[in-house]
Structure formats: C-alpha cells, structure tokens
Amino acid sequence: MAQIIAIANQKGGVGKTTTAVNLAASLAVLKKRVLLIDMDSQGNATMGSGIQKNDLLYSVTDVLLGEVPIETAITKAEVGYRVLGSNRDLAGVELAIAEQDGREFILRDAIQQIEDKFDYIIVDCAPSLSLITVNALAAVKSVIIPMQCEYYALEGLADLTQTIDRIQQALNPDLEIIGVLRTMYDARNALTRDVSDELEQYFGKKLYETVIPRNVRLAEAPAHGLPIIYFEKSSKGAVAYLNLAAEMLKKTKVKKGSKA
Incomplete structure (x- = not known):
C-alpha cells in the first residue's frame, strides 16, 4: 500500500514543486x-519531470472529470518514476465538479484504484485553497510543508495549519x-537562522534535519526538464534531496516500528 503525501503551501515561491519533483x-x-x-494547472511538476504538458494525451483533468481511469492517464517519465500530469485544462475543472456529490473525494477514489502499484504517491498542490487542493488534501494521509525561513512565511504557515486542521475535521481524519x-x-542570513529556530521550537521532530540550500544548479534544472539528481547529481541541491528522501524513509520506518 502506497504512502500518499501532499507537498503543500498556500504561499507561492517556496520550493513546493521543486520539492515534489526532486523528492519523487x-x-x-x-x-x-x-x-x-x-x-x-501551471503544470510545472509535469514539465520538471521531462513531460511536455501540452502534449499529454490524458491528464489529471480527465481523471477528475471521470473521462478516463487513472491508470490510463499515468505517463512513464524518463526519470525513474511515473507522472499523472497536468496543464491549464485543470483550471476549468472546479466549475465542472462544483455541484457533484462527493466532489471532494474524486482524487481519493481514483488513487484507491492504483495505490497498490506504488510505494509512494507524491501530490504537488497548487498554492491556493481551491476545490482542487481540497481534493488533494482529502486524498492523502500526510503533508510535507516546504517553506523559506523568512518573516512572511510564518504568517502563511499559520493559515496552512488551520486549513489542514479544518480538512482533518471535516473530510480526512487521518490527515x-x-x-x-x-x-x-x-x-549566513541572521533572519534565516532566527526563523529556523522558531520552526524548531514549534514543530520539534517534525522539522526535517535536512535543509535545501540556495543552489544555482537546482534553480536551472527545471528549464532542462530534469530533476536535479539527473541534471547535476554532484550538486548541493541533489545531495540535499537525496538526504531528505533518506531521512523521510528512516522516519517512516521508525513510525511503523513504533506502531508494531
């Protein structure tokens, strides 16, 4: 059974899609x-995985509208994982499903058809609280929040944790x-260190020890349609995301062991 994880933050420009692609x-x-x-609907995770969003035969839009089974819409990327891609067609889906019964659970129900085929399903969320994002958060068990260590990020974090609490209470108690x-x-930045200290006090062990540094090669990789580990595997960004994956696997293993 797959572990299903959303990468979410209502604030844009925090490395959300970069994290989704490179963690995958x-x-x-x-x-x-x-x-x-x-x-x-920007389709950046699709493009960052080397798939042209405008050339998709089927996308997540077709799945949410019930036009094709999820398995039909999944594309095999050349970078070691599979992708359920997106493009600007997704922007019109919310209106189309707004009056539909069970509209918050369309993605969850679709994922249930294929989750036994994967170890991890990573969901890249839009930086907004739309019905599409609610679908994502209703479908997953876990959320990873990427964030910059800056003052305004803390304000956005409070909004996001409240959103997650509301969805947990109303739609997804396991979230x-x-x-x-x-x-x-x-x-080197004093504010970065100060905000990092605040995060450590607030989140404790939920704050990953791994940090993702500012890295030129990491910023360049999406333009080449490649995750950083395929673009420049010796870069600090590639090493950091490998460390993140290893840390996440270790924490998951410990958590499973504690439940045994």
Whole structure:
C-alpha cells in the first residue's frame, strides 16, 4: 500500500514543486516505486519531470472529470518514476465538479484504484485553497510543508495549519503534517537562522534535519526538464534531496516500528 503525501503551501515561491519533483526522483533512485501527481494547472511538476504538458494525451483533468481511469492517464517519465500530469485544462475543472456529490473525494477514489502499484504517491498542490487542493488534501494521509525561513512565511504557515486542521475535521481524519522542510536556506542570513529556530521550537521532530540550500544548479534544472539528481547529481541541491528522501524513509520506518 502506497504512502500518499501532499507537498503543500498556500504561499507561492517556496520550493513546493521543486520539492515534489526532486523528492519523487530521489525516492525512485532509492528503488521505490513512485507516482507524482501534478494538481497545479501551471503544470510545472509535469514539465520538471521531462513531460511536455501540452502534449499529454490524458491528464489529471480527465481523471477528475471521470473521462478516463487513472491508470490510463499515468505517463512513464524518463526519470525513474511515473507522472499523472497536468496543464491549464485543470483550471476549468472546479466549475465542472462544483455541484457533484462527493466532489471532494474524486482524487481519493481514483488513487484507491492504483495505490497498490506504488510505494509512494507524491501530490504537488497548487498554492491556493481551491476545490482542487481540497481534493488533494482529502486524498492523502500526510503533508510535507516546504517553506523559506523568512518573516512572511510564518504568517502563511499559520493559515496552512488551520486549513489542514479544518480538512482533518471535516473530510480526512487521518490527515497529518509529517514534516516541515526548510528551502532556499542560507545559513549566513541572521533572519534565516532566527526563523529556523522558531520552526524548531514549534514543530520539534517534525522539522526535517535536512535543509535545501540556495543552489544555482537546482534553480536551472527545471528549464532542462530534469530533476536535479539527473541534471547535476554532484550538486548541493541533489545531495540535499537525496538526504531528505533518506531521512523521510528512516522516519517512516521508525513510525511503523513504533506502531508494531
């Protein structure tokens, strides 16, 4: 049974899609069966996986509208994992399903058809609280929050945790934040260190030890349609995301062991 994880933050520009793509790639390198679901109409996770969003035969839009089974819409990327891609067609889906019974659970029901084929399903959420994002959060068990260590990020974090609490109470009682990831991290910056300390006090063990540094090669990789580990495997960004995947696997193993 797959572990289903959303990468979410209502604030844009925090490395959300970068994290979704590179975590998926790193887990695949570690021999895990991975599906990346792009739930953002910008389609950046699709493009960052080397798939042209405008050339998709089927996309997540077709799945949400019930036009094809999810398995039909999944594309095999050349970077070690599979992708349920997205493009601008997704922007019109919310209106189409707004009056539909069970509209919040369309993605959840679709994933149930294929989750036994994967070890990890990573869902890249849009930076907004739309019905599409609610679908994503109703479908997963876990949330990873990527965030920059800056003042305004803390305000956005409070909004996001409230959103997750509301969805947990109303739609998905199993939903939980499993990790907070510091991205674009610059240890030379005093504010970065101060915000990082606040995060550590607030989230404790849920704050990943791994930090994602500011890295030129990491920023360049999406333009080449490649996760960083395929673009420049020796870069600091590639090493950081491999470390994140390893840390996540270790925490998952410990958690499973504690329940045994």
